[in-house]
Amino acid sequence: MKILVINAGSSSLKYQLYDMTDESVLASGRVERIGMDSSIVTHEPADRPEVRVVDEILEHTSAIKRVLDMLTHKEHGVLSSVSDIDAVGHRVVHGGEVFKESALVNQETKLEIRRLFDLAPLHNPAHMMGITAVEAVLQGVPQVVVFDTAFHQTMPQQSYLYPIPMVLYKRHAIRRYGFHGTSHAYVSERAADLLGKPLQELKLVSCHIGNGASATAILNGKSFDTSMGMTPLEGLMMGTRSGDLDPAIVPYTMNKEDLTLTEVNSMLNKHSGLLAISGLSSDMREITEAMFDGDKNARLAFEMYTYRVKKYIGAYAAAMNGIDVLLFTAGVGENSAVLREHVCDGLTFLGIKLDKELNAQRSKEARIISTPDSTVTVMIVPTNEELLIARDTFKLTKQA
Numbered sequence: 351m352k353i354l355v356i357n358a359g360s361s362s363l364k365y366q367l368y369d370m371t372d373e374s375v376l377a378s379g380r381v382e383r384i385g386m387d388s389s390i391v392t393h394e395p396a397d398r399p400e401v402r403v404v405d406e407i408l409e410h411t412s413a414i415k416r417v418l419d420m421l422t423h424k425e426h427g428v429l430s431s432v433s434d435i436d437a438v439g440h441r442v443v444h445g446g447e448v449f450k451e452s453a454l455v456n457q458e459t460k461l462e463i464r465r466l467f468d469l470a471p472l473h474n475p476a477h478m479m480g481i482t483a484v485e486a487v488l489q490g491v492p493q494v495v496v497f498d499t500a501f502h503q504t505m506p507q508q509s510y511l512y513p514i515p516m517v518l519y520k521r522h523a524i525r526r527y528g529f530h531g532t533s534h535a536y537v538s539e540r541a542a543d544l545l546g547k548p549l550q551e552l553k554l555v556s557c558h559i560g561n562g563a564s565a566t567a568i569l570n571g572k573s574f575d576t577s578m579g580m581t582p583l584e585g586l587m588m589g590t591r592s593g594d595l596d597p598a599i600v601p602y603t604m605n606k607e608d609l610t611l612t613e614v615n616s617m618l619n620k621h622s623g624l625l626a627i628s629g630l631s632s633d634m635r636e637i638t639e640a641m642f643d644g645d646k647n648a649r650l651a652f653e654m655y656t657y658r659v660k661k662y663i664g665a666y667a668a669a670m671n672g673i674d675v676l677l678f679t680a681g682v683g684e685n686s687a688v689l690r691e692h693v694c695d696g697l698t699f700l701g702i703k704l705d706k707e708l709n710a711q712r713s714k715e716a717r718i719i720s721t722p723d724s725t726v727t728v729m730i731v732p733t734n735e736e737l738l739i740a741r742d743t744f745k746l747t748k749q750a
């Protein structure tokens with residue numbers, strides 16, 4: 351069974367083609383600058399070099415057609431015909447309270463995703479364009495939607511409600527949803543597998559630290575609490591996002607600086623975090639390099655960032671009455687030894703003891719980086735959201 355996984359953004363579309371007999375990736379790629387002049391298609395067959403083509407791609411249906419051309423191309427292709435694609439799985443950011451798990455695409459599913467446009471105005475409309483484009487080009491091929499929020503739907507009310515008037519929750523669904531759920535679900539399952547223990551019996555804290563960052567407390571195999579909220583702005587400090595702050599700062603700043611709602615929103619989402627404090631970059635590689643070169647602002651940004659991760663680990667250990675496994679994943683979590691070292695430093699009271707040598711080793715494999723006498727197992731688990739989307743798509747379309 352061959353499954354095409356799609357992550358459609360407003361001006362980009364990423365794809366991976368899986369052969370589910372052995373879960374291998376046959377090809378992957380992306381279309382960038384959709385709707386702009388000179389769109390770029392980058393296609394990478396698993397066994398041949400990458401190809402890049404510059405073209406004019408005005409909307410998502412043309413982008414999907416271009417992807418299918420690449421997948422069946424006589425030189426760069428990996429399929430003899432598009433009819434070899436059995437199903438398509440889509441990443442969808444917001445599933446609201448309706449989608450507690452992945453779902454087959456039908457009229458009802460599409461209607462619900464549209465109803466959620468308000469909650470994720472930058473993402474859900476773009477995903478819908480991807481779904482409609484596949485419908486137009488691959489008629490009759492079943493599609494599945496996999497939501498970033500679904501894993502967190504198990505959070506209890508005490509975790510997901512904000513202490514504001516209940517009418518706002520009832521009228522406008524203002525509550526915490528959490529994101530990166532596909533990643534937290536994947537890495538926690540993978541960690542339990544590697545440890546040879548049932549996930550249901552472990553207390554895990556999963557730290558997904560990339561451009562966006564979130565921590566999740568996983569109890570009895572379920573998300574119990576997570577740091578992102580109604581939007582992906584809450585929680586940890588991120589590359590350009592502030593994370594937690596006193597909400598009174600918003601009206602105060604608007605008043606003092608004469609900012610509009612759009613401007614203050616943009617300040618908190620695009621001009622805060624590492625970028626704001628360092629005055630240099632939102633990229634953790636550049637921050638750490640500058641810090642080692644003696645840049646004081648970069649050091650402050652790094653220290654604020656790691657301190658906030660540490661506080662969430664402590665909070666979640668308290669929330670679950672303990673912690674068995676601490677996981678690091680995503681771009682920064684998987685690659686930055688110095689970040690992991692700083693986060694774990696001073697957490698011996700929780701039973702966290704990092705093995706500095708194991709932590710410093712470079713590898714793409716999931717592995718343990720704590721000492722044998724550490725009561726908490728600290729692990730790096732590379733995330734693979736696409737694989738989980740392919741698996742869910744496989745499961746749901748097999749049953750259909």
Ligand code: ADP
Nearest residue numbers: 559560561562632633634635680681682685686
């Ligand atoms: P996204 O949230 O966009 O999926 P990723 O998970 O790919 O992001 O993470 C991207 C981030 O990972 C970038 O900020 C990048 O600086 C960081 N990163 C990648 N490699 C390293 C490294 N060796 N050290 C520190 N940060 C790294």
